[in-house]
Each structure stands twice: as C-alpha cells, then as structure tokens.
Amino acid sequence: EGIIEQFVLWYGPLFISLTLSVVAVFIILIVLTRRAYTHKNSENEYLIENHERNQNKKAMKELLPLLAYPVIFYVLALFPLINRVYSAKSHNANVNLAIAHSITESSWGFFSSW
Numbered sequence: 001e002g003i004i005e006q007f008v009l010w011y012g013p014l015f016i017s018l019t020l021s022v023v024a025v026f027i028i029l030i031v032l033t034r035r036a037y038t039h040k041n042s043e044n045e046y047l048i049e050n051h052e053r054n055q056n057k058k059a060m061k062e063l064l065p066l067l068a069y070p071v072i073f074y075v076l077a078l079f080p081l082i083n084r085v086y087s088a089k090s091h092n093a094n095v096n097l098a099i100a101h102s103i104t105e106s107s108w109g110f111f112s113s114w
Contacts, residue, residue, distance in 0.1 A: 079104045
C-alpha cells in the first residue's frame, strides 16, 4: 500500500535532517558557552580577556533567542510527527495524539509572533 515508500522517502530523510539540526544547535550552544566562560591563565592578558569575555557574554545573551527558535520548532513538530507515524504504521487514529497534533499545529502563529 505504499507504507514502505512513505517511510523511506518521507520519514527517513525527515528524521535524519531533524537529528542533524538538533546536533548543530547543540554544537552552537556549546561553542557559545565555552567562548563566553573561558578563562586564560596569563596575567598580562587578564584585562583584554575580561573585556573579550564580557563581549562574548553579551553576544551570547543576544544569540540565545535565536537558538530558542529551533527548540520551539522541535517541540511543536514533535506531536504532529508522532501522530503521522503512528497513523501510518497502525492505520488507526489515536484521539489523544490527534488532539495534541491539532493544538500544536494551531499554535505555530502564536510562537512565531514572539
């Protein structure tokens, strides 16, 4: 009935791309955190390092809302994805998943307005 093709052509690349984007967001977050809170041991570079650290902390505070967008995307995409995979695999609809799907799908506009 095309279920194998559906999983191979749609859900396989979707899971791969979502996993890679989650890894990329975590790498960006780790790099920003390390740059903001790294300390050097040299006394001559203390004033320069302190100024750079303050700039890095300020940049991190400015970039955190940009990193929040992918996290909100993953949370909002989770229930529709689970509902679609469950419906495709079992051929039955789950009422609780359908309700969670409809609530998260209708809240995209609310979260994108932030």
